[in-house]
Amino acid sequence: MTDKAHIAQLKKGVAAWNAWRDENPDIRPDLSGANLYRAQLSKVNLGEVNLREANLSEASLYDARLAGADLRKAKLYQADLNFAKLGGADLSMANLSGARLRTADLANAKLFRANLNAAHLGNAKLVKANLTGADLQYALLVETDLTGADLTGSRTHGVSAWGLKLDGAKQQNLVITPDDEPEVTVDNIEVAQFIYLLLHNEKIRDVIDTIGRKGVLLLGRFTEGRIEILERLRDELRNRGYLPIIFNFDKPETKNFTETVRLLAGLSHFVIADVTNPKSAPLELQATVPEVMVPFRPIIQEGEKPFAMLADLWIQHRDWVFEPLYYSSLDALVGALDEKIIGPAKARFAELLARKAEKMKGEHV
Template identity: 40%
Template sequence: MAKLEHLKILLCGSAQFSAWRRANGGIRPDLSAADLGGANLGGVDLGGANLGGADLDGADLGGADLGGADLEGANLGGANLSEADLRGANLNWANLNWANLNWADLSGADLNGANLNWAHLNWADLREANLGGAELNRANLREANLGGANLSGVSLSRAFMSGADLRGADLGGANLSEADLGGANLGGANLKGADLGGANLERTSLRGADLRGADLRRTRLTGCSLEGAVLEGCQVYGTAAWDAKIDESTDQRNLVITDVGQPAVSVDNLKIARFLHLLIDNAEIRDAIDAITFKAVLILGRFSPERKPVLDALREALRERDHLPVVFDLATTQNQAATETVRILAGLARFVIADLADGRSVPAELHSIVPDMDSLAFVLIAEEGSRVHGQIEGLMHRSNVVEAVFEYGSPEHLLASLGEGGVVPAEAKSEQLRVNKQVRTRNEGNASLLECGCAES
């Protein structure tokens, strides 16, 4: 409990209390659990005072000296602490909800578990402060200095527009492991050497932020804005970066994709880092890559509900020959994005089966990829009696297309006969094209060597 004498002097006014402090320098004011809600204490000298559990709700402490004060568990909700000196203060579990701490000096302060929701901390000095476990939802930390601060487990959640504002903040070397920074604005922030392991940075803005040497292991960067960010030397083991916005201005050099204690492997691209780590660490992924490379067959066509039996027959015929069917159904879409997706999938396949259905299907997609992918085999199938589109006939002379269109009378006929009538020729064509490509590559390499030799002579 507060000493009544100390409380009476304080309530006489800031000037009188400060004068008493100067005259009695050895006395530590005891104002613990005092009711000071709404009090006008602007500029008062409360350095080193015991204010543990005090009620300072809505109090005016603007410019006050609270350096080294004990404010553990104090209620400072809505208080004005702008430009206050709180260096080294104990604010464990204090309530600072809606408090005004603009320009306040909180360097070295202990804010463990404090409630700073909606608090204003613009330009505040929080260097080396302990904010472990603090709540900072919707707090405004614009250009706050958080260099070396501990923010382990801190919550800075909420959507981008209403999330915490840490633009230009200094978080160099800060501990943000497991912190929730989803939707926060860290544009231009200094995060050099920061520990962001396991942190949530989904939809966070890190435009122009400096993350050199930061620990991003197991960090969630989904939907994060990284344009102009510096990621040089970051640890990115287990980092999730789906839909992260990265452009040519993002510095991605020397990203370490292996965990601590493992041989260091680095790469210069965040999205490639994820892929390489999967290859290194996951035998199933390697097997899947092998399966795609040697077994995948792209089935291209328009498979409306009534034609699903045809698709099922195609899949089964391929499985019987140990192939992996990959289906791209064009029944409901036809645009530039679809054509580009077809091109990507075709590039991964051993060969392509294009179902022409009534003779009018998929000519645009075929004309887009057949001439450009001369090392990929194509087999064309159609229902018996179909009128083959003129554009399709124009492709039949190409060296990477199986000579005859395979015609089927029913799904059952397709299942029974596709192996010998379409798959076997496609496999042979695929192997022939592969060998031809190897020969061309070798001949081109030899030609280059001869040219170099001539140039030297």
């Protein structure tokens, strides 16, 4: 039960309450079950306070100190907890639906079966937090730190998950379907929304299929002087019913784009790489070509030399790497597009597809 003396002290205001807490460090205030609906408690010191089943809905707890507080079954519906310190707090079965927790510190907090439906957790720190069985449906998780957190069995339908830190996080049995549908579970929160889209959106499946059949990756260093090459190839491919995917290496040379190139190449029907004056491109191509078995056609403007490792890539992977096509002008390149690039690439793609479908038989002696 709520200690009436503690409630009376809190009603004197945040400054008076914080001073009283400083003067009485051994007292653990009991505000369990207290009605603090819409209370203005910004920067309040509620560390280690018993707030079990308290009603803090729509309360302002901006930058509040709640470390180690007992908030089990507390009502925090649409509460402002931005920048709040909740490290080690027990929020098991608390209702945080619609709460704002941007940049809040929830490290080591217990959120077992907590309701975080539509909560804003952007940049929040949930390191080693226990979110077992929590309701994260429609929650906003952008740049959220979930390092070592336990998300086992949490509900993630409609979650927006971008740029998460998930080292050591447990992500088993995440429920991606809403409450009124049969449960479908995955083991990675970052792919949860994508898998659900695949299950319920035929257009998404069509897009993925289209990319595999019609996607063409255009690689090159398209600086201001060479942007015309990119634009013309893109237009010509579109006119032929292809879906051009463009990756321009005209970025800081210190950055490694290998994973991006590898992913885009794996989604494509074939790759056209303008390696004229490649500079940064060789690093990514040397790492991508051996692992991604799709037709790869290098093109080079006449008078330029290919980078040194291109010959090695062709020798080692000539089943899908074509010899370079030297073009004298943009018009000449476009004129040869169907005969020298698209036609051979389509034929090679079919050959590679058939090879991938072959089954190993072995020999008997």
